[in-house]
Amino acid sequence: MKFNTKTIHGGQKHDPAYGAVMPPIYQTSTYAQSTPGGHKGFEYSRTHNPTRQALENALASLENGTFGLAFGSGLAAIDAVIKLLKPGDEVISTNDLYGGSYRLFTKIFEDFGIKFHFIGMQNAANIENYINANTKLIWVETPTNPMMNIIDIITTSKIAKQHKVLLAVDNTFATPYLQQPLELGADIVMHSATKYLGGHSDLVMGALIVKDKMLADKLYFIQNASGAICGPQDAFLALRGIKTLHVRMQRHCENGKAVAEYLAAHPKTENVYWPGFETHPNHDIAKGQMKGFGGMISFVTKGNNYEDAIQIVENLKVFTLAESLGGVESLCGHPASMTHASIPKQERENIGVVDSLIRLSVGIEDVEDLINDLKQAIG
Numbered sequence: 001m002k003f004n005t006k007t008i009h010g011g012q013k014h015d016p017a018y019g020a021v022m023p024p025i026y027q028t029s030t031y032a033q034s035t036p037g038g039h040k041g042f043e044y045s046r047t048h049n050p051t052r053q054a055l056e057n058a059l060a061s062l063e064n065g066t067f068g069l070a071f072g073s074g075l076a077a078i079d080a081v082i083k084l085l086k087p088g089d090e091v092i093s094t095n096d097l098y099g100g101s102y103r104l105f106t107k108i109f110e111d112f113g114i115k116f117h118f119i120g121m122q123n124a125a126n127i128e129n130y131i132n133a134n135t136k137l138i139w140v141e142t143p144t145n146p147m148m149n150i151i152d153i154i155t156t157s158k159i160a161k162q163h164k165v166l167l168a169v170d171n172t173f174a175t176p177y178l179q180q181p182l183e184l185g186a187d188i189v190m191h192s193a194t195k196y197l198g199g200h201s202d203l204v205m206g207a208l209i210v211k212d213k214m215l216a217d218k219l220y221f222i223q224n225a226s227g228a229i230c231g232p233q234d235a236f237l238a239l240r241g242i243k244t245l246h247v248r249m250q251r252h253c254e255n256g257k258a259v260a261e262y263l264a265a266h267p268k269t270e271n272v273y274w275p276g277f278e279t280h281p282n283h284d285i286a287k288g289q290m291k292g293f294g295g296m297i298s299f300v301t302k303g304n305n306y307e308d309a310i311q312i313v314e315n316l317k318v319f320t321l322a323e324s325l326g327g328v329e330s331l332c333g334h335p336a337s338m339t340h341a342s343i344p345k346q347e348r349e350n351i352g353v354v355d356s357l358i359r360l361s362v363g364i365e366d367v368e369d370l371i372n373d374l375k376q377a378i379g
Contacts, residue, residue: 004246010061023054025236047224051232055239062176063189065209067216069223074192075100076228077206081168083222085136087113092130093139094121096147096351099340124155131163141170146298146335146359147352148273150282153289157185177249178290195326199241199248203234251364252295258367260297268378273298295362306355315377318369325361333359
């Protein structure tokens with residue numbers, strides 16, 4: 001199947017009970033057994049649920065993986081990956097990443113004896129300098145949140161395989177429509193399905209996709225043992241959202257390009273971060289590993305003034321000031337005080353998350369309305 005067909009049919013079967021075209025919501029915690037252990041593949045919904053299983057099959061199909069796992073949030077999915085490790089193990093992570101990931105790594109798992117190295121990965125060869133006998137995982141976001149840096153997945157995967165280290169890629173910003181990390185050599189793909197996969201700002205969910213059965217079995221064990229699963233209603237909503245992923249992403253990319261070009265030409269902006277610009281660092285890598293450049297954009301106003309940035313996000317009318325991203329509606333955020341507030345100021349600013357940085361999630365509205373909104377807000 002081609003990708004657009006996979007979003008609708010990939011990994012899916014009509015419901016065996018009545019032939020329902022859409023997977024039903026199996027709102028049940030348990031399942032009848034004819035004798036102890038005599039069941040139809042489902043015994044308790046923390047372990048398996050037919051609606052969640054349909055979603056997990058769809059997720060695996062989208063990423064050209066073999067096994068999918070759905071969790072109660074993106075952070076629950078990341079939590080499961082780090083639980084593959086043990087005290088004394090080390091992780092190399094990009095230094096420009098979602099603040100919640102940074103918080104989970106440093107405030108939870110460092111206390112359990114796992115060591116994290118946060119480094120710049122724009123030059124993937126730099127990663128090798130930090131690998132030692134204790135290194136077990138490389139954690140990559142690309143494009144990164146919120147600086148839109150691009151990390152070379154193929155080169156990183158070669159380094160990981162050479163040193164027998166797992167490579168996990170947070171593919172939330174790109175989605176499998178634009179980028180498929182497993183095809184580029186990654187071992188694990190993670191999504192905050194809250195964002196583009198769900199696509200309608202009406203659910204919170206995480207996902208993991210892998211190819212290797214031994215790795216999948218470990219993650220399924222953690223998923224069941226820790227219990228951070230999503231409910232069947234959210235699984236149903238995610239399945240519904242995925243069916244329009246390809247058409248939504250096409251419009252996100254079109255609108256993102258127009259908005260990025262408008263901002264780049266604006267006299268009151270200083271830096272506009274979007275991988276589609278030929279001047280963007282690693283643009284050629286983005287062009288090679290992505291089908292398009294997405295609808296996520298960050299920019300800084302001239303003078304780097306905090307009050308100016310706050311005034312702009314307060315003035316926007318079509319863009320909604322809110323946490324999150326990836327919905328059909330356009331959102332704006334102020335990373336320093338919102339999504340990345342958990343990262344210390346000095347560390348934030350070292351990677352470019354300055355006080356005047358504004359992040360846009362460009363939706364699928366009429367692009368003229370979006371540009372007019374920015375025009376009146378920036379002045």
